[in-house]
Amino acid sequence: MPALLIKNGLAVDPVRGEARLDLLLEGGRVARLSPRIPPPRGAAVFDAAGLWVFPGFIDVHVHAREPGAEGSETIATAAEAAAAGGVTSVLLMPNTSPAMAAPALLRRYAARAAAAPVNVYFSAAATSGRAGAAPAPLAALKRAGARAFTDDGAALPPRLLPELIRRAAALGVPLLDHPEDFALTGRGVCHPRAAARLGLPPIPDRAEWLAVLRGALAAAGAGPLHLQHLSLAASLAALRLAKRAGWPVTGETCPHYFALSERDIRRDDANFKMKPPLRSEADRLAVVKALADGTLDIIATDHAPHAAALKAGGFRRAPFGVVGLETLAPLCVTELALKRAVTRPRLAALLSGNPARLLGLRRKGSLAPGSDADVTVLDPRRARPVPPLFASRSANSPFVGRRLAGWPVLTVVGGRVVHAAR
Numbered sequence: 001m002p003a004l005l006i007k008n009g010l011a012v013d014p015v016r017g018e019a020r021l022d023l024l025l026e027g028g029r030v031a032r033l034s035p036r037i038p039p040p041r042g043a044a045v046f047d048a049a050g051l052w053v054f055p056g057f058i059d060v061h062v063h064a065r066e067p068g069a070e071g072s073e074t075i076a077t078a079a080e081a082a083a084a085g086g087v088t089s090v091l092l093m094p095n096t097s098p099a100m101a102a103p104a105l106l107r108r109y110a111a112r113a114a115a116a117p118v119n120v121y122f123s124a125a126a127t128s129g130r131a132g133a134a135p136a137p138l139a140a141l142k143r144a145g146a147r148a149f150t151d152d153g154a155a156l157p158p159r160l161l162p163e164l165i166r167r168a169a170a171l172g173v174p175l176l177d178h179p180e181d182f183a184l185t186g187r188g189v190c191h192p193r194a195a196a197r198l199g200l201p202p203i204p205d206r207a208e209w210l211a212v213l214r215g216a217l218a219a220a221g222a223g224p225l226h227l228q229h230l231s232l233a234a235s236l237a238a239l240r241l242a243k244r245a246g247w248p249v250t251g252e253t254c255p256h257y258f259a260l261s262e263r264d265i266r267r268d269d270a271n272f273k274m275k276p277p278l279r280s281e282a283d284r285l286a287v288v289k290a291l292a293d294g295t296l297d298i299i300a301t302d303h304a305p306h307a308a309a310l311k312a313g314g315f316r317r318a319p320f321g322v323v324g325l326e327t328l329a330p331l332c333v334t335e336l337a338l339k340r341a342v343t344r345p346r347l348a349a350l351l352s353g354n355p356a357r358l359l360g361l362r363r364k365g366s367l368a369p370g371s372d373a374d375v376t377v378l379d380p381r382r383a384r385p386v387p388p389l390f391a392s393r394s395a396n397s398p399f400v401g402r403r404l405a406g407w408p409v410l411t412v413v414g415g416r417v418v419h420a421a422r
């Protein structure tokens with residue numbers, strides 16, 4: 001593979017900050033990062049003048065639907081969507097059918113995913129069969145390649161939470177929780193105000209924040225816990241206090257929670273149906289603040305593809321979830337960076353540095369020499385509407401038609417260009 005020199009871009013690093021620098025990728029690693037690097041003989045040169053050069057984005061929350069729902073997505077199409085979206089590494093969720101709860105299954109799909117254009121990591125179910133009754137064989141799942149444990153789609157059972165936290169901590173594998181009290185959610189499908197407007201059953205806020213409180217308290221006594229897709233001011237207040245107390249909790253949110261609120265749901269359109277649901281405008285503003293002040297650690301997509309026929313049933317019948325891999329970058333650029341709500345280095349931490357740390361990927365999450373040559377280059381200047389079709393097999397996005405800037409123009413994984421667009 002020839003060396004690749006990315007010239008004249010604004011290099012953005014979570015730790016070193018930002019500067020106009022050239023970036024030389026060689027042998028799968030970052031070889032140099034400094035002003036005016038002369039192109040080595042035979043190197044490909046990419047002129048990134050006016051563009052932003054980030055360490056490759058790492059999305060710790062992706063549903064690739066394989067095995068079980070290949071009509072909506074496969075590992076191969078999710079990886080293509082990731083490359084198109086500037087995402088160089090993904091962590092797949094285990095709520096497939098069958099669930100990623102057995103070492104042999106994990107090995108089989110991990111071997112298959114090795115051919116993907118981006119780094120594909122697998123999480124495994126935290127409870128046996130993802131059924132919530134007893135812990136899964138965590139040590140064996142780690143040996144089979146699991147990078148994280150979670151029952152995402154379902155919450156970790158409060159009764160098992162302290163034990164799961166202790167076991168995952170002993171193995172040095174992150175434990176991720178989908179914080180939701182399903183008894184409180186019941187048959188709810190959206191925020192109470194949208195529900196009243198559209199005549200639908202509501203999801204009460206406390207279904208999330210009660211689970212966040214339980215998780216934070218359990219982590220205080222036992223070890224690290226990562227809280228997925230946080231969406232409420234109350235959850236973020238709890239996370240802020242837990243961190244202030246020194247409890248080992250981290251949190252993620254998703255672009256739809258800082259780019260949309262329940263007010264955007266104008267009709268019975270299931271492309272606005274996800275879990276947790278779109279919240280109030282005050283909650284949306286609290287998410288933006290928590291991204292800026294360090295309360296939230298990670299932006300992940302919760303990329304949840306569903307075939308069009310499944311989403312056609314309206315809010316009451318359609319499954320929860322929206323696609324996100326291909327709109328992640330422009331939503332972060334348009335809604336956070338260009339509005340000066342979040343700095344670019346902080347964005348690099350949220351999209352790359354902190355996810356790398358969560359997953360223990362020591363050579364990722366930075367542009368420092370010696371790092372893996374995973375790079376995401378964005379164009380902040382040109383805005384265009386979100387197209388109705390994606391590299392993903394599904395198109396269930398609430399953002400179709402929305403004008404955004406910050407689209408990925410170059411995605412590099414291990415020194416190899418896996419997506420280029422100008």
Ligand SMILES: [Zn+2]
Pocket residue numbers: 152153154178228229275
């Ligand atoms: Zn979830």
